[in-house]
Amino acid sequence: MYDVSAPDKSKLSQLLSGIPYFRGQGPAVVAALAACAIPRTFEVDAIIFWEDQPATGLFLVEEGTVKISRISKEGREHIMHLISAGDTFNDVAALDGGMNPATATACTAVKVWEIPREDLRRLAEQYPQLAWALVESIARRARHLVGLVQGLALRNVRGRLAHLLLSEAQNLDSDRVPRMLTQEEMAARVGTVREVVGRALRNLANDGIIEFDRHRIVILDPDRLAAAAEV
Amino acid sequence: MYDVSAPDKSKLSQLLSGIPYFRGQGPAVVAALAACAIPRTFEVDAIIFWEDQPATGLFLVEEGTVKISRISKEGREHIMHLISAGDTFNDVAALDGGMNPATATACTAVKVWEIPREDLRRLAEQYPQLAWALVESIARRARHLVGLVQGLALRNVRGRLAHLLLSEAQNLDSDRVPRMLTQEEMAARVGTVREVVGRALRNLANDGIIEFDRHRIVILDPDRLAAAAEV
DNA sequence: CCCATACTATGACTTAAGTCTCATCCTCTC
DNA sequence: GAGAGGATGAGACTTAAGTCATAGTATGGG
Numbered sequence: 173m174y175d176v177s178a179p180d181k182s183k184l185s186q187l188l189s190g191i192p193y194f195r196g197q198g199p200a201v202v203a204a205l206a207a208c209a210i211p212r213t214f215e216v217d218a219i220i221f222w223e224d225q226p227a228t229g230l231f232l233v234e235e236g237t238v239k240i241s242r243i244s245k246e247g248r249e250h251i252m253h254l255i256s257a258g259d260t261f262n263d264v265a266a267l268d269g270g271m272n273p274a275t276a277t278a279c280t281a282v283k284v285w286e287i288p289r290e291d292l293r294r295l296a297e298q299y300p301q302l303a304w305a306l307v308e309s310i311a312r313r314a315r316h317l318v319g320l321v322q323g324l325a326l327r328n329v330r331g332r333l334a335h336l337l338l339s340e341a342q343n344l345d346s347d348r349v350p351r352m353l354t355q356e357e358m359a360a361r362v363g364t365v366r367e368v369v370g371r372a373l374r375n376l377a378n379d380g381i382i383e384f385d386r387h388r389i390v391i392l393d394p395d396r397l398a399a400a401a402e403v
Numbered sequence: 404m405y406d407v408s409a410p411d412k413s414k415l416s417q418l419l420s421g422i423p424y425f426r427g428q429g430p431a432v433v434a435a436l437a438a439c440a441i442p443r444t445f446e447v448d449a450i451i452f453w454e455d456q457p458a459t460g461l462f463l464v465e466e467g468t469v470k471i472s473r474i475s476k477e478g479r480e481h482i483m484h485l486i487s488a489g490d491t492f493n494d495v496a497a498l499d500g501g502m503n504p505a506t507a508t509a510c511t512a513v514k515v516w517e518i519p520r521e522d523l524r525r526l527a528e529q530y531p532q533l534a535w536a537l538v539e540s541i542a543r544r545a546r547h548l549v550g551l552v553q554g555l556a557l558r559n560v561r562g563r564l565a566h567l568l569l570s571e572a573q574n575l576d577s578d579r580v581p582r583m584l585t586q587e588e589m590a591a592r593v594g595t596v597r598e599v600v601g602r603a604l605r606n607l608a609n610d611g612i613i614e615f616d617r618h619r620i621v622i623l624d625p626d627r628l629a630a631a632a633e634v
Numbered sequence: 635c636c637c638a639t640a641c642t643a644t645g646a647c648t649t650a651a652g653t654c655t656c657a658t659c660c661t662c663t664c
Numbered sequence: 665g666a667g668a669g670g671a672t673g674a675g676a677c678t679t680a681a682g683t684c685a686t687a688g689t690a691t692g693g694g
Contacts, residue, residue, distance in 0.1 A: 264545045267541075311495050599680090
């Protein structure tokens with residue numbers, strides 16, 4: 173048992189050191205976190221946790237992609253975040269101790285580490301730099317949420333879609349958004365339905381702002397795309 | 404100078420002790436916070452800070468109401484929070500060190516205390532319980548934002564309005580929402596325009612869920628109002 | 635008491651978004 | 665290379681939301 177988990181834990185230390193907010197924490201903190209982290213794996217489409225259930229801890233993604241979303245009573249899904257390796261999720265519930273505000277689903281096979289809330293709290297009180305790192309981390313998450321709120325309240329579908337395309341393109345440091353994004357997925361991310369996304373895309377293409385290269389979207393005019401995304 | 408500020412500072416300590424997240428911090432922490440807090444006053448409609456400006460610190464309201472909002476390029480305002488005495492604002496920017504994500508305006512004459520980011524950070528690293536209190540505070544703020552996002556993405560105007568009425572009524576522990584809320588204000592809070600709010604209210608009234616008593620809104624059927632607010 | 639002002643009511647109309655439906659087109663497997 | 669299944673394109677239609685215009689109604693100050 174110990175022999176099996178030992179290599180995992182060292183991998184975790186490495187992972188933790190590579191994460192922005194745990195970088196600069198020093199080996200003691202990393203080791204302490206690694207000591208209480210629980211490894212978990214999920215297969216594609218597995219539910220990691222449901223909304224409105226008590227939070228168990230903070231999750232850290234080692235491998236794979238996790239979707240944080242919520243489904244309306246009419247069955248429409250809204251994707252709030254897509255979390256990839258090296259990032260955390262369920263910060264909110266793990267840190268305020270309330271219920272999970274959304275559902276987490278494995279988009280791919282996923283390996284995560286879970287740090288129980290109580291351990292996190294204990295370590296935060298023991299290592300002040302860790303506490304501050306958590307503060308900055310959750311503050312950044314809140315900032316992202318503010319952006320979402322403003323997008324939904326002040327932008328129309330075209331604007332939100334333009335914003336999504338820009339941020340996806342930025343993620344790849346390229347003007348080519350890979351078509352991992354189906355229209356269905358884009359719809360869930362901007363809070364609308366597939367057909368409307370299709371229309372908005374054709375619209376942007378008619379305006380010469382983007383074009384389709386087979387089934388990839390190519391950004392022709394980043395400036396006008398950014399203008400379309402302005403609040 | 405010292406004589407003038409002394410009573411203010413003691414008032415601040417009292418205020419700080421009364422705030423949920425600073426309660427249980429012990430007098431040393433409260434005194435330390437009070438020592439670096441800067442008092443500021445604003446008259447009605449004064450801008451406390453603008454969005455996209457560098458954050459100066461965390462604000463704590465002693466008296467009055469502060470509006471946190473953003474205006475679209477077409478001139479539509481969206482109110483994200485209304486902050487009243489005993490609560491903090493600009494947590495996000497103060498804690499992550501980025502730009503202010505929204506504009507803060509004094510809705511009434513306002514007295515606030517500002518705790519500079521660097522002082523906050525120093526004290527947080529010195530007093531671990533303070534750091535954890537900040538973590539929980541910003542996590543709660545993030546939770547509120549998640550609620551806003553989900554409301555905007557998954558509820559229609561009627562649903563968001565129902566939600567607003569319920570939370571306003573709850574704030575007063577009563578089923579009577581005082582008409583401090585104009586339709587214009589409700590519109591800004593649910594992210595729409597005045598006429599649409601008016602229609603939605605008449606709609607709820609036709610359905611027997613609310614009624615108008617002069618210019619107050621009376622909730623007749625909290626259950627059906629809650630059903631209308633469901634995501 | 636009257637008027638100015640701010641808020642509300644309401645209808646007519648436009649536009650954006652959502653729904654329904656079906657054709658088409660990849661791409662992967664057999 | 666045929667067919668199945670997922671993804672897209674697109675038209676027709678419905679509905680929610682937003683805009684415009686205008687009239688009514690509080691209400692507080694002079």
